[in-house]
Amino acid sequence: MSKFWSPAIRSLVPYTPGEQPKVLNLVKLNTNENPYPPAPGVTEALHAFPTERLRLYPDPDAGKLKNVLARHHNLNAEEVFLGNGSDEVLALAFMAFFRHDKPLLMPETTYSFYEVYCDLLNIDARRIPLDAEFRINLDDYQQDNGGIIFANPNAPTGIALPLARIEQLLQQNPETVVLVDEAYVDFGAESVIPLIKRYPNLLVTHTFSKARSLAGMRIGAAYGHPDLIDGLQRVKNSFNSYPLDMLAIEAATASMQDDAYFRETCKRIMDTREHTTAALTGKGFKVLPSAANFIFVTHPERDARELMQQLRNENILVRHFTRPGIDQFLRITIGTDAEMAQLIEKL
Ligand code: PMP
Numbered sequence: 159m160s161k162f163w164s165p166a167i168r169s170l171v172p173y174t175p176g177e178q179p180k181v182l183n184l185v186k187l188n189t190n191e192n193p194y195p196p197a198p199g200v201t202e203a204l205h206a207f208p209t210e211r212l213r214l215y216p217d218p219d220a221g222k223l224k225n226v227l228a229r230h231h232n233l234n235a236e237e238v239f240l241g242n243g244s245d246e247v248l249a250l251a252f253m254a255f256f257r258h259d260k261p262l263l264m265p266e267t268t269y270s271f272y273e274v275y276c277d278l279l280n281i282d283a284r285r286i287p288l289d290a291e292f293r294i295n296l297d298d299y300q301q302d303n304g305g306i307i308f309a310n311p312n313a314p315t316g317i318a319l320p321l322a323r324i325e326q327l328l329q330q331n332p333e334t335v336v337l338v339d340e341a342y343v344d345f346g347a348e349s350v351i352p353l354i355k356r357y358p359n360l361l362v363t364h365t366f367s368k369a370r371s372l373a374g375m376r377i378g379a380a381y382g383h384p385d386l387i388d389g390l391q392r393v394k395n396s397f398n399s400y401p402l403d404m405l406a407i408e409a410a411t412a413s414m415q416d417d418a419y420f421r422e423t424c425k426r427i428m429d430t431r432e433h434t435t436a437a438l439t440g441k442g443f444k445v446l447p448s449a450a451n452f453i454f455v456t457h458p459e460r461d462a463r464e465l466m467q468q469l470r471n472e473n474i475l476v477r478h479f480t481r482p483g484i485d486q487f488l489r490i491t492i493g494t495d496a497e498m499a500q501l502i503e504k505l
Pocket of ligand 1: 245373377
């Protein structure tokens, strides 16, 4: 604590991402990265990039990438927003849309960054418990609010909500922004992007860090009604008006141009997830039904924290959360088949 800190940050507890070790011979299943490299076209685009162009500022509109994404999702470019990772996009959305006179509704167990933003921005977070099966029950979100946010699939549970249920929520809640964080949507959940044309209060965030294997580049997007995108743009322009750096624009554009590779790697991860789920279930673990690139698992007789430590000693990294209610679970990222075989053997 420093006397120079503003009161707003004195009690702030920053989010700590999972360990990023310097050594490379680890089986790294702790931060939901993709085990496969980005599409080959990304490597080609980066190699071909004329570095002399880096002396210039990037396109302040990132029009090339916006157009590609708009076409991909059947939207207009005015319905697309870009930022440095979905974390930045989320932060801007919190600043732009969530009201301070009413609580922001969010699941009790969800992406822990949301709470950090609430603390930082003085937004009152109302955390709504999951049901006994760790699912989000949207019936509990029918209350006066200053906004609603949840991840679909949720993190760290991996459980997805059906589109029809989210549409019901949108019908019941027309007055405040509903933000659906679809960081993991490509691994088996249904995107709500098709609902954007009908619900001007729906904002959807995506990332290139998971299904697109570009976590090292920090590329995120939001999709919504042009008024919402305009709101994000106003906040963004007040900080750093360039949506993305030049290399990120090139990489993301190239990634979007190889749909076959994208579908193939997502399918491989989903297949590996199903094998791993079956194997761990056979070993007495309870595995929540996941539509993401990770699984959330618990064992009735084994302490999760100790298991995490034991795996760490075997050079396998998984994630353990100390939050009460989920402290007997491990979140395990889906790696390659060979990595998962190692994990299963050690468990
Ligand atoms: N949303 C969720 C639910 C996540 O788990 C993550 C990754 N930690 C993010 C958003 C942020 O991803 P990124 O900033 O890499 O786009």
